[in-house]
Amino acid sequence: MPARILSGTEIGQQIQAELRQEIETLKQAGVTPGLAAVLVGDNPASHIYVRNKIRACEALGLYSERLTPPASITTGELIAEIEALNRRPEIDAILVQLPLPKQVDAQRVLLAVDPAKDVDGFHPINVGALVANRPALRPCTPAGVMELLRRSGIPLEGQRAVIIGRSDIVGKPLALLLMHAHATVTVCHSRTRDLPGVARTADILVAAMGRAAFVTPEFVRPGATVIDVGINRLEDPAAAERLFARHPERLEEFRRKGSALVGDVHPDVADVAGALTPAPGGVGPLTIAMLMANTVQAARARRGQAVAARARVEAVR
Ligand code: NAD
Helix, strand or coil, rough: CCCCCCCHHHHHHHHHHHHHHHHHHHCCCCCCEEECCCCCCCCHHHHHHHCCCCCCCHCCCCCCEECCCCCCCCCHHHHHHHHHEEEECCCEEEEEEECCCCCCCHHHHHCCCCHHEEEECCCCCHHHHHHHCCCCCCCCCHHHHHHHHCCCCCCCCEEEEECCCCCCCCHHHHHHHHHCCEEEEEEEEECCCCHHHHHHHCEEEEEECCCCCCHHHHHHHCCCCCECCCCCCCCCCHHHHHHHHHHHHHHHHHHHHHHHHECCCCCHHHHHHEECCCCCCHHHHHHHHHHHHHHHHHHHHHHHHHHHHHHHHHHHH
């Protein structure tokens, strides 16, 4: 039986609909959550990501702005821009789009973001809170994966989860979130021995490595849930012919556009997995939804007193 498809697009829309109501309530209390996206230089993929994030903010009625310092900016100049955002009361959330240019010390820049406005959850204070399972802003992609699993009714407690990829942005924080949800977690990486064998022990297998279609059916225990975090641009026609041999509609799309976005999971995994996220249309929309959720959470945490006071006034009236 082919895998159940876990549509991130649908779940992302559900979350956004819930957020729209919450934002409306906040606005009635005089608070419009605000996000500032800092986009350094002219990396085309980063421009597309930031454009999509700003569009999502606009669609939900959040305040948003985009700062676009030049690629030649120094670490000190960028930190000064971030400190100015830290001081602005109407900005609840600051996003620094990665990667930063080589001359910029990304660690120092991320440290400069006020932890209360750190919408990506990358500041060491928020990383520490995640390790200790204390409330704080969580990195959007791992938080999105958790929301997708939860809303799809995939059990986690006592389940074996295997994550391929140990990055600070995806693999590592997701391992902690799954552990806090009582899964038994294994984290694999480029030096793991017998990767397919380890992956086959998983009830929940997460591919977050950035290698197009690397995870083939031999990695997957029949019936397992497979979450594909990878986003890779495929441009080689021969590779596309092989990959999409049984998916004529995707091959057709590749021929039309000259490229295609593919995940880390091979399309044939759908024959073996019990449930599978599509790529695109899986984890990506959840990342955006969680960015919006984190912006609202940051606004509530920073300006909650104002909202509560306003609600009290309304109640008396
Ligand atoms: P990264 O390059 O920082 O980390 C990749 C990890 O995969 C590393 O830990 C590495 O050890 C591991 N890895 C690489 N090759 C491997 C191999 N052959 N065998 C085993 N492990 C291997 O990447 P990242 O930032 O974590 O992103 C991973 C993928 O997820 C990328 O395709 C990225 O575009 C995508 N991504 C998607 C979203 C989304 O919203 N859907 C968000 C962030 C990242």
